[in-house]
Amino acid sequence: MIVVHDLVHRYRPDASPALDGVTLQIERGSLFGLLGPNGAGKTTLISLVAGLLAAQLGRITIDGQPLADFRSTQPNAIALVPQDYAFYPMLTVAENLAFFAGVQGLARSLQTERCAAAIHFARLEGVARQLAGELSGGLRRRLNLAIGLLGDPALLLLDEPTVGVDPQSRHFLLDAIRDLGEAGKTVIYTSHYMDEVEALCDRVAIIDHGKVLVQGRLTDVLRDEAPALTLRLDRALPSTLADDWAVRYPGFAHTRDSIRLHPFVAEALPGLLAELQAADCQPRALSFGTQNLEEVFMRLTRRSLRD
Amino acid sequence: MNTLIRLAALWRKETLALLRDRHGLAALFLMPAIFILVMSLALRDAFVPGMPADLGYAIVDIDRSEASQALEQQLAGIDVLREFGVLESESVAREAVASGRIAFVLVIPQGFAAQMASTRSATADPGPTLRMLADPTVPLAVRNGFRQQVEAEVTRLQLTGLLGRIGRSLMIPELHELASNAPPPQVLTEAVRGTGVGDEAGNATPQALPSSVQQNVPAWLIFSMFFVVVPISAVFIAERQHGTLQRLATQQVSFGLILAGKLLPFFVVNQVQAVVMVLVGQHLVPLAGGEALVLPASAASLFALWLMAAAVSLAAVAWALLIASVARTSEQATVIGGVGNILMGAIGGIMVPKFVMPATMQPLTQISPMAWALDGFHRVMLRDGVATDILPPAIALVSFALAALGVAILLNRRALRATR
Incomplete structure (x- = not known):
């Protein structure tokens, strides 16, 4: 269970809070949709959960452990797949995967194994020797996702993973993410595409101006108590x-x-x-x-x- | 072990990225090679050994006699040399020559006056000999010119003394004896090589005049080493812009490790540049009709040369990381880094040798790290300097590197915080 409790974060002391008392509970193995308009606080929340930012007020625990302790005992258990293509366009697909496996400190044999698995999972076999910068948008998204899987993370943070891809690649990515959920990984998924979140996630939270407006099971959130x-x-x-x-x-x-x-x-x-x-x-x-x-x-x- | 695996991955990535960056490679290798070749040939005549305007001499007068003072007065009439006056001891003189402040020192030994008055055969009693301490970087023709001038003045003194005595005694046989037996004026020349280079003011400015190739090889090597700013900033800024640094931070790759991952590959690249540019100076320039670069023969000097290359590399990579941290885009980095390098090169005596600059402008060169680097290389290449000789410029460069790295780390403190 990932528990985010009363999280407050300001980028400057005099600025309004990017997160203002955010409390969330995310069950292990769930596909959790995080929704909010631009500037709502999604990226800040993801950055805090990923350990990129330190919590100023409030706390994050994973399975009862403070986030910092969890990260130190399981350094590869959390992986972030950013919205940007966070890899090296001048390296080939295989070289990128080998690099990101290497910087996680994986032993050589494990690097080879994980890279092969990631290539297979993202169906990148045909382009493994191609420069990443020459890939189509959809293939780049797949590579971005594949890199996130190299550490075999228990928690995967996906930030807009289908932006700018063709429908075919989008379906592939959604299926792949669904497979990850079925494999028992916890996925926190942010997207502008509501239909994706509806189709994929079992729990959602909507945040705006740094506050959680609603959270819970998707079916509960969609239940309309009054006609509209x-x-x-x-x-x-x-x-x-x-x-x-x-x-x-x-x-x-x-x-x-x-x-x-x-x-x-x-x-x-x-x-x-x-x-x-x-x-x-x-x-x-x-x-x-x-x-x-x-x-x-x-x-x-x-x-x-x-x- | 874990850290080594991570470092190896970072090094491999940087190496692959550089090998595929044709523009970066051209800036690092092709540009300086062309500059060395073209500038060494184009400026060949500008570096023909000659007498620089500020070449000077001093005297150590141990004899303190009328004869020695008369010689000093005679030499003061030489217009082309600056007179630095009388130094108190030979050790002071040696230090002045070694540091390059004074080109020549004439040591007038005890007994010089007696020798001037002597009529005995030189073979029977050679007597005390004038000695000239000379900066080895002063061209041989200039050294010989000064020595001959001294010898001429000594001869004149002898004849004057003789004629005085003739006037007093009117003894013709003495004149005859002098003409046949007087010891010929003799000045032994000693090249004083650089040890303990540097003066108390810390602004040692050797008057060494390099040849065209001695100027251009280290100058353009330094210039190109600083051009690692192009490939380093291109990758670093892309990493920052595309979230790759964030991704690495999530994977608990510390900022320090990322810096180390960049330092080593580009340090190696800088060393390869040094080897290639020296080879260009040794083999390509003479093929095109220029003078071949000759490195010092001693292992100690070669080690000092490598130390200088290492210090310059550290400064260049740190400078590149600072520019990459300041710039928001790789285009900005290329402009800021490129213009910065050109300014440092122009001020630092890379493009225009320091010794052809007006005297008022020469001190300005010391604000450029490239000038410190060139000074260090010249201390080794022109004076056979060793590690202790290049300490001042090397320490300055390392200090510059540490300061630049410190600012770069401060500018990236958010990334640093993320790695905790």
Whole structure:
């Protein structure tokens, strides 16, 4: 069990906190989705769990051990797969893997074994001798992931691992990550793609402005206790209307071309439609009563994940 | 064992990265080789041995006689040499010559006046002999010129004395005896090689005039050694920008280990550069019609040469890491590092030899680490210096390296903190 307790982190003493009392519980072997808009505190949280930053207030324990103790006794048990291509473009795929296996201090025979396993896992056999800088985006993502697996980590921190890849590679990566979960590894997964998180993760947390807005099992988070209305529009919602509705309707949220009311009051619908028509906006689709992760996110943060 | 495996991986990575960096390799090997070849030939005539304007001499007058003072006055009339006056002892004179402050010292021995007045045969009694302590880096022609000038003045003194005596006694037989038996003026020349180089003020500036190849080989070698800034910063900045340093920190690779991983491969590269550039000076330059570089023969001097190369390498790699830490992009690093190197080279006597700079500008060269490096190489190459002789410039370079590394570590303190 990974326990993050009341974590506070500021990058400067006079700055507002990047993390403001974050508390999370992540079960071993779970695929944990960490969601939040840019600047929400996801990277700071991941950096703290990875040991890149030292906790200023609060604590992190893994299986009851303080993080520092856990890292010193099991130096390769936590692996970070950053969003960037954190490898060397001037080295081949095989050379990159050998390097990252080497800097983990693995014995020569174990290096060879782990590199072969990583190449096999990420289906990189055909490009093992190719320079990493010449790989396609999808293959680079696979290599990035494969490097993270060299230490056979118990906890894998994946930061936007599917950004900028083609659908085929994306499916491959999602399947691979699912396999890791089934193999008993704990995965903390951050992504802008809500559908990925819904399809992959069994537990999620949404953070914004350094605070956890909701966390728990995905099914619990998605359970909608009150009906909601979502309208997709044929054009962008005028900002004057958006500002007006934000005041008039509690639980109003919107993206560029959709609005959401939660809870939804049926009597309000005719008025809304009339105002939209007056603003030359036409509804394209309407859904009622169900919500997906994106809608939960919008309801909680009052903004889109990409804002 | 674990650390060695990690270091080996880091060294291998840096080596592979460098071997695939054609531009970096060209900057490290091709550029200086071309510079050495072209500049050694182009400036060959500018380095023809001649008498520098600030060449000077001093006198140690042990005899303290009328004759010795008369000789001093005669020599003072030589316009082309600066007169440094009378030194108190021969040991002081030796130190002054060894440090390069004074090109010649004429030692007037006890009994010089008596010898001037003597009419005995030189073969019967050679008497005390004038000695000239000379800086070995002063061209032989200049040394001979000074010696002949001294001999001429001594002859003039003798004749003057003789004519005085003739005037007093009008004894013709004495004149005849002198003409046949007087000891010919003789000045024994001794080259005083560099030991204990450096003066109390700590600003030893040997007046050694290198030949074209002696100037250009070490100069462009130093310049190119500092160009490790290009490959080092390219990889280091990419590591920082792409999250590779973060990844390494997660894998508990300390920042110190990362620095060590960069220091050794580029130290080796710098040493290979030194060997290659010396070979260019020894073999390629003469093939093109220039003078061949000759290294000191003694093992102690060769060891001192290697020590200098090691000190320069340490300074160059530390400088590169500092630039890589300051710059945000590899383009910035290339510009800052490149311009910095050119400025250090221009100020430090790499591009324009220090001795052709105006006297007012020469002290400025000492602000450039490249000048310290060139000074160290010249102490060995021109004066057969040994390890103790190159200590001042070597210590300065190592201090510079430590300071640069310290600042680089401070600038990367976040990465350091991450490794805890």
